[in-house]
Amino acid sequence: MRKISWGREWLALVICLIHVLPFYILATTSFKAHDDFSSKWVAPGYLYLDNFVNAWREADLDRAIVNNVVVTVGSGLLIVLIGSIASYPLARHRTPLNRAVYGVFVSALIVPPLTILVPLYKFMVDIGGMNQLWGIILLHVTFSLPITIFLYTGFISSIPYELEEAALIDGAGRFKLFYLILMPLLKPITATVIILTCVNIWNDFQFSVFFLQKQEMHTITVALSGFFSQYNNYIGWVAAGSFLGAIPITLVYLFLQRYFIQGLSSGAVKG
Amino acid sequence: MSVRNREQPNLKSLVRFMPEKLRNSPAWLNLLYVPALLLFGLFILYPFIRGLMYSFTNWDGYSQTFKWIGLSNYRRMFSDPDVARVIRNTFIYGLGSALLQNIIGLAYALFLNQNIRMRALTRTIIYLPAIISPLIMGYIWYFFFQYNGGAINDIILLFADEPVNLLGDPDTNVWMITIVNTYQFLGVAMVILLAGLQVIPKEFHEAATIDGAGTLSRFRHVTWPLLAPAVTVSVVLNVIGGLKLFDVITAMTNSGPGYSSASLSTLMYQLYFGRQDAGYAATIGNLMFVIISVVSFTFLFYLKRRETSLA
Incomplete structure (x- = not known):
């Protein structure tokens, strides 16, 4: 077998340590008592959890986490459903009309929806979607459709059509065809779509902060930002809040990291 | 068949x-x-x-009435010194972090494309920040850049008498935010470029070595041209991400002091919710739309053309 180069292993270790540094500082800061003014580089030699207790209570994190889960799961389901069925005719029937529709969806990949914030806000007020989880879900779904349709259309085009023809001749209806034949084949790309869109939705701040202003509707990021502007001086609380806010997605990432990295690279290579 | x-x-x-x-x-x-x-x-x-x-009205964002004011918002925008500063910032965020992310990301990708035992762990750690909320990442880095008791100033104070106000100084704050954005998303560039490196057939390198090519010329004539599609995706993704930067700025400086670290997106937010200047905020939004689409399409066009000329 190939020889191990210890120089490279050491370099890899140094790179890891540099990249972990921010998390180390986050940890020392969040475990430090309010009257401990030692440097952030120094780890506290005691166990102190008040920061976490206070941050959890004041930022109302339990409700925020529930809201976050509802928004992310709801959006994810709708994205997969609406995105996959929309891509089917776009991939299989490349009429001039369908090419144009595909072009409209994909061109929106480039331009961030944040640019239409002002009129969008007015529109959400008009349809009663302000401070409603369904309101933000519809927004997330819409803004995730371009990447979803792009990935699904590319993937469906690469599946041989003979498979579907055979099923049609056997008398399967189009819907049966879609759910029994196509859906199972779409599993890998569905995983990519879910990872690419749901991470953004889970972490979203720029839209949630506008459209979920009522406290009962706050998601994690919105709850934290409100909490931070209020308790600016309690740096330990802020750190503990950040710590707690980052934990759920970090755990998911560490368990499923193979899929995260595959999802990103396969999504990128298709592009 | x-x-x-x-x-x-x-x-x-x-x-x-x-x-x-x-x-x-x-x-x-x-x-x-x-x-x-x-x-x-x-x-x-x-x-x-x-x-x-x-953008052609003086709408305040909540009342039912507004007046048509023609091109005043656009005239105001082009003579507004704040806007000039904010456009400059937006370009630093977009192009600066895309440049840094891709240079460092490429270096990491080339390094990790070798036979390294710690490869999986290193990749996991470098990519980790990219899945954490940029808002939270901004707060984490705030502990470094803080004026009183910040981690960086603790080191500076070992050598100097005065701490440095990295986030309060309009000359430095934009760069500090760029660094944070780079740190957070360079893993994206790394993963994309690494995937690009791994699809290059080993035989190409072997053939070049047999022809007497050194490491550098192998990179220039084999790796670099074949990596072009991955570079396109990575650069365009990072440019778009940087141009629309919002969360990190809000977390670290809240666009301040003044508008010195604002991007077009945070300026638009401040004008709308802070000053009820909705007509003007919509105008800024339209400017942002034009800037991002023109810059991204230019990059996409140029990089795509480069792909074919290199292939």
Whole structure:
């Protein structure tokens, strides 16, 4: 077998340590008592959890986490459903009309929806979607459709059509065809779509902060930002809040990291 | 191949006997993208048109009435020194972090493309920040850059008497935010470039080595041209991400002091919610739309052309 180069292993270790540094500082800061003014580089030699207790209570994190889960799961389901069925005719029937529709969806990949914030806000007020989880879900779904349709259309085009023809001749209806034949084949790309869109939705701040202003509707990021502007001086609380806010997605990432990295690279290579 | 050819006439004759409904299915199949199109029209197209309209008014964001004021918002925008500063910042965030992310990301990708035992762990750690909320990442780095008791100033104070106000100084704050954005998303560049490196056939390198090419010329003539598609994706993704930067700025400086670290997106937010200047905020939004689409399409066009000329 190939020889191990210890120089490279050491370099890899140094790179890891540099990249972990921010998390180390986050940890020392969040475990430090309010009257401990030692440097952030120094780890506290005691166990102190008040920061976490206070941050959890004041930022109302339990409700925020529930809201976050509802928004992310709801959006994810709708994205997969609406995105996959929309891509089917776009991939299989490349009429001039369908090419144009595909072009409209994909061109929106480039331009961030944040640019239409002002009129969008007015529109959400008009349809009663302000401070409603369904309101933000519809927004997330819409803004995730371009990447979803792009990935699904590319993937469906690469599946041989003979498979579907055979099923049609056997008398399967189009819907049966879609759910029994196509859906199972779409599993890998569905995983990519879910990872690419749901991470953004889970972490979203720029839209949630506008459209979920009522406290009962706050998601994690919105709850934290409100909490931070209020308790600016309690740096330990802020750190503990950040710590707690980052934990759920970090755990998911560490368990499923193979899929995260595959999802990103396969999504990128298709592009 | 030969099997398929033999079967094709068979299939065609079968289709002729299929019920009318199935043969004409493609037309009604188009109904499947109607829900997506509907959402797109309601939440993107319609607001976009309304946004163009609002930019010609003095609307305050909540009242039912407003006056048409022609091009005043646009005239005001082009003579506003804050806007000039904010456009400069936006370009630093967009191009600066894309440049840094791709240089460091490429270095990491080349390093990790070797036989390293710690490869999986290193990749996991470098990519980790990219999945954490940029808002939280901003707060984490705030502990470094803080004036009182910040981690960086603790080190500076070992050598100097005065701490440095990295976030309060308009000359440095934009760069500090760029560094944070770079740190957070350079893993994205690394993963994309690493995937690009791994699809380059090993035989190409071996052939070049046999022809007497050194490490550097192998990189220049084999790796770099074949990596072009991955570079395109990585650069365009990072440029767009940087140009629309919002969360990190809000967390670290809240656009301040003044508007010295604002990007177009945070400026738009401040004008709308802070100053009820909705007509003007919509105008800034339109400017942002133009800037991001022009810059991204330019990059995409240039990099795509480069791909074919290198291939």
